[in-house]
Amino acid sequence: MSSLPISSPTPDPTTAAHPVALPAHEPEAGDLAALAARAAGDDLLAPPVRLGDVVPAPERVEADPGATFVLTGDTAIRVTAHPGAREVADHLADLLRPATGFPLPVADNLVVDPAGTMTLTLAGTPASQAPATIGESAALGAEGYRLDVTASEVRVVADTTAGLFYGVQTLRQLLPAAVESPTPVAVRWALPGGTILDRPRFPYRGAMLDVARHFFAVEDVLRVIDHLARYKLNHLHLHLTDDQGWRIAVDSWPRLATVGGASEVGDGPGGHYTKDDYRRMVSHASARHVTLVPEVDLPGHTNAALVAYPELAADKVAPPPYTGTEVGFSYVDPGDERTYDFVADVLGEVAALTPGPWLHIGGDEAFKVKGEVYTGFVERAQQIVADTGKTVVGWHQLAPAAHFDGRVLQWWGTDADDPTTADAVRRGARLIVSPGNHAYLDMKYAQDTPIGHDWAGLIDVRRAYDWDPGTHVTDVPTAAVLGVEAPLWTESVTSLADIEFLLLPRLPAIAELGWSPRTAHDWAGFRERLAGHGPRWSTAGITFHRSAEIPWPAALTVPRQHRAPQNDTTTH
Ligand code: TNX
Numbered sequence: 001m002s003s004l005p006i007s008s009p010t011p012d013p014t015t016a017a018h019p020v021a022l023p024a025h026e027p028e029a030g031d032l033a034a035l036a037a038r039a040a041g042d043d044l045l046a047p048p049v050r051l052g053d054v055v056p057a058p059e060r061v062e063a064d065p066g067a068t069f070v071l072t073g074d075t076a077i078r079v080t081a082h083p084g085a086r087e088v089a090d091h092l093a094d095l096l097r098p099a100t101g102f103p104l105p106v107a108d109n110l111v112v113d114p115a116g117t118m119t120l121t122l123a124g125t126p127a128s129q130a131p132a133t134i135g136e137s138a139a140l141g142a143e144g145y146r147l148d149v150t151a152s153e154v155r156v157v158a159d160t161t162a163g164l165f166y167g168v169q170t171l172r173q174l175l176p177a178a179v180e181s182p183t184p185v186a187v188r189w190a191l192p193g194g195t196i197l198d199r200p201r202f203p204y205r206g207a208m209l210d211v212a213r214h215f216f217a218v219e220d221v222l223r224v225i226d227h228l229a230r231y232k233l234n235h236l237h238l239h240l241t242d243d244q245g246w247r248i249a250v251d252s253w254p255r256l257a258t259v260g261g262a263s264e265v266g267d268g269p270g271g272h273y274t275k276d277d278y279r280r281m282v283s284h285a286s287a288r289h290v291t292l293v294p295e296v297d298l299p300g301h302t303n304a305a306l307v308a309y310p311e312l313a314a315d316k317v318a319p320p321p322y323t324g325t326e327v328g329f330s331y332v333d334p335g336d337e338r339t340y341d342f343v344a345d346v347l348g349e350v351a352a353l354t355p356g357p358w359l360h361i362g363g364d365e366a367f368k369v370k371g372e373v374y375t376g377f378v379e380r381a382q383q384i385v386a387d388t389g390k391t392v393v394g395w396h397q398l399a400p401a402a403h404f405d406g407r408v409l410q411w412w413g414t415d416a417d418d419p420t421t422a423d424a425v426r427r428g429a430r431l432i433v434s435p436g437n438h439a440y441l442d443m444k445y446a447q448d449t450p451i452g453h454d455w456a457g458l459i460d461v462r463r464a465y466d467w468d469p470g471t472h473v474t475d476v477p478t479a480a481v482l483g484v485e486a487p488l489w490t491e492s493v494t495s496l497a498d499i500e501f502l503l504l505p506r507l508p509a510i511a512e513l514g515w516s517p518r519t520a521h522d523w524a525g526f527r528e529r530l531a532g533h534g535p536r537w538s539t540a541g542i543t544f545h546r547s548a549e550i551p552w553p554a555a556l557t558v559p560r561q562h563r564a565p566q567n568d569t570t571t572h
Contacts, residue, residue: 047190048176051149053529056232056512057520058170058198059144067151067193071175072116073102080122081108084161087287089120092168096175101184118154118171120164143234143289144199147171149191162289163199166232170196177535202469204432204483205514206235206293207441207507209499210490212242212304213325214264215271220496222284227503227542229288231511236285237293237360237485240350243303243322243330245270248278248294252345253309260304263321265491278353286355293393294350297362298343299369299377303330305342312339325491328367334377344384351388358408359390363398375401382407393432399424408482411473412436414456422475430482433469439510441502442489445545451492452502461549465509465526468518486510497543504537504544505530527551 051063079089086108093104123140140146145158145167156167174192178185207228209221225236240248246260249272261272273281285292302312303322310318314333322330332339351359361381366374378394378401385392392404396411399420410432411421425431434440436456443459444452457463464486470478486507493499508530512521527550534552537544546552 045188045190047174047192049174049192049532051174051192051194051196053532054170054173054196055508055526055529055533056515057522057525057529058196059517059520060195060197062195064150064193064195067149069149069151069154069191069193071096071100071102071118071189071191074116075102075104076117077104077106077120078117079106079108079120082122082161085120085122085164088161088164088168091165091287092118092120092171095168095172096179098183099179099181099185100189115152119156120167121155121157122161122164123157123159139199140197141199142203143232144197145170147196147198149174149193149195151193154191162234165229165289166198169230169232170198172230173536177532177539180536180539182540200232200515201517202481202483202514204235204485205233205511206237206432206483206485207233207503207510208237208239208295208434208485208487210239210242210442210488210493211247211273212239212245212264212297213490214266214268214494215245215247215261216490216496216499217271218273218277218280220499221281223496224499224503225281225285225288225290227500227507228290231508232515233507233511234289235291235293235356235358235483235485237295237487238281239295239297239487239489240273241296241304241362242301243327244324245272246304246308247272248296248350249274250346250349251275252349253342255308256305256346258308260308263304263307263323265323265325266494267323268494275353282353282355291356291358292354293356293358293360294354295360295362295393296346296350297364298366298381299331299334299339299374300328300364300366301330301362302332305332306330309342312336312342328365331366331368334369334373340380340384343381344387347381347384348388351385351390354390357391358393359385359388360393360410361385361398362395364395364412366397379404396421396424396431399429403427403429406430408432410434410485412440412487413473416472417474419475421473425476425480430480431473431476432482432485433472434485434487435467435472438463438467438472439484439486440489441486441506442491442493445506445547449545451498453489453492459506461505461509461527461530461547462523464506465512465523467513468521469513470518484510484514500543501545504542505533505547505550508533 047068052061077089077093079085089106093106097104140159142160143162145156145163147167148155158164176187178187245264246256249257257272262270264270282292306313306319307321310316312332378398382392382404391406393408396409407429409429412434414437440456442452443456444454445460469484470481531551
């Protein structure tokens with residue numbers, strides 16, 4: 001199916017009217033708001049959000065300015081009787097209840113009267129290869145959805161629960177920004193009418209969080225997962241180990257976490273995730289259709305492991321803990337068989353904890369392990385990953401090593417002319433693209449950004465947006481591109497507010513590159529659509545960089561639970 005250009009016409013306010021249903025129960029805050037709005041005659045108002053105002057831009061949008069759905073205290077959510085679909089419906093209700101104050105009952109059968117309902121329909125399952133029964137759903141694929149909004153109902157149809165989940169994320173963005181409020185708000189909960197047909201350009205859309213340079217609590221990681229899900233990103237790569245700290249418990253090598261985890265950049269205490277902590281992250285992510293990609297960085301970036309187990313060092317002497325920000329000095333001994341026991345034990349335990357298909361072995365900046373010794377190590381590590389049943393991912397420094405079936409290279413270069421990577425792709429590798437000078441979220445926005453790096457240049461929102469993952473690396477065909485990922489290294493990042501400040505608003509830019517058809521790529525349109533997210537983040541208490549490139553609404557208020565980076569820069 002060819003992708004159609006985005007259309008987002010302004011609804012005609014004179015035709016947008018429709019009746020607000022009267023609540024059948026004791027009126028609540030939202031009902032009162034709807035009644036008040038009706039009394040004031042603003043049924044005639046167009047919904048505040050236009051159907052095309054979605055980030056990432058949907059593949060196809062057909063607005064129906066004559067139709068507006070208004071959520072009331074009587075709205076119910078109906079869903080196909082299927083555990084995964086039910087989970088999405090409950091997620092939708094959880095998203096809408098705090099701000100609306102509506103009960104929004106969820107019923108997992110489809111026989112209820114459709115009027116006034118939001119219906120999530122699972123049209124088929126890829127496992128059964130059942131023929132799709134509803135409209136265009138046959139073309140929706142593994143993550144696509146169709147959303148129909150009429151005056152009387154809202155329908156999301158998808159072939160998979162992931163597709164339903166993405167339909168729900170779109171729905172959320174189509175409601176007024178007040179929907180992000182943690183407490184009831186009196187507004188008219190209008191949804192713009194029309195149809196959206198949507199599915200992603202790339203199957204892998206991700207972000208990376210470095211929890212090794214600074215350690216972040218489980219709750220912080222869960223919140224980052226929420227941010228990803230909002231923008232239809234489906235992978236969180238966790239950089240779990242580095243010189244400054246080892247962050248995941250490994251039963252067979254317990255000192256990795258207890259000793260190797262007790263440091264971080266600067267003077268902080270560090271920390272590590274227990275296996276239960278990690279399982280919590282896995283389950284929060286999977287409920288949001290996000291796959292965790294654990295990285296154990298090898299053979300370099302391993303000082304913390306050597307502190308815990310000096311037998312892994314070439315000289316068998318424990319180095320002191322490292323809390324600086326240099327790279328490239330440490331390595332596990334590639335000439336000692338015990339190192340491969342360590343690699344197999346660690347990767348085996350991490351694989352067993354991880355339901356997703358990927359296992360990332362790093363491979364970057366191992367400056368002390370060169371040439372054939374390096375490629376020999378990588379080739380053994382690639383086999384060890386395969387022995388765990390996972391597919392190997394590594395930074396593009398793995399490229400010179402022999403191809404291994406299914407392997408994926410994560411390209412983080414700044415010069416797109418990279419014959420070594422292109423050659424690895426010719427030998428069968430697929431690519432995740434993370435150009436340092438476009439997708440690195442630890443780069444400063446501008447010279448005066450108080451945290452972040454600039455070795456790959458300054459990355460303002462436009463620079464994060466204006467490139468094409470499908471054609472970026474010379475001589476790598478789009479078909480070899482699995483997707484895009486935005487890494488956040490945390491040498492200078494010490495709090496959740498810092499994380500959010502660097503993520504937003506660049507993460508949605510990367511998300512659009514991963515999801516939207518190339519025909520939708522349009523900086524002018526993107527910055528307009530993105531502007532509407534400022535009030536959403538403010539209302540939800542999420543920190544973001546108020547980049548001057550984005551025409552934020554004038555009424556953007558400082559949120560109550562505002563958490564700015566230490567030297568308050570969010571107003572830049
Ligand atoms: C390079 S990107 C690194 C990291 C640093 C980062 C800082 C990559 C694979 N390695 O070790 O944290 O630069 O931007």
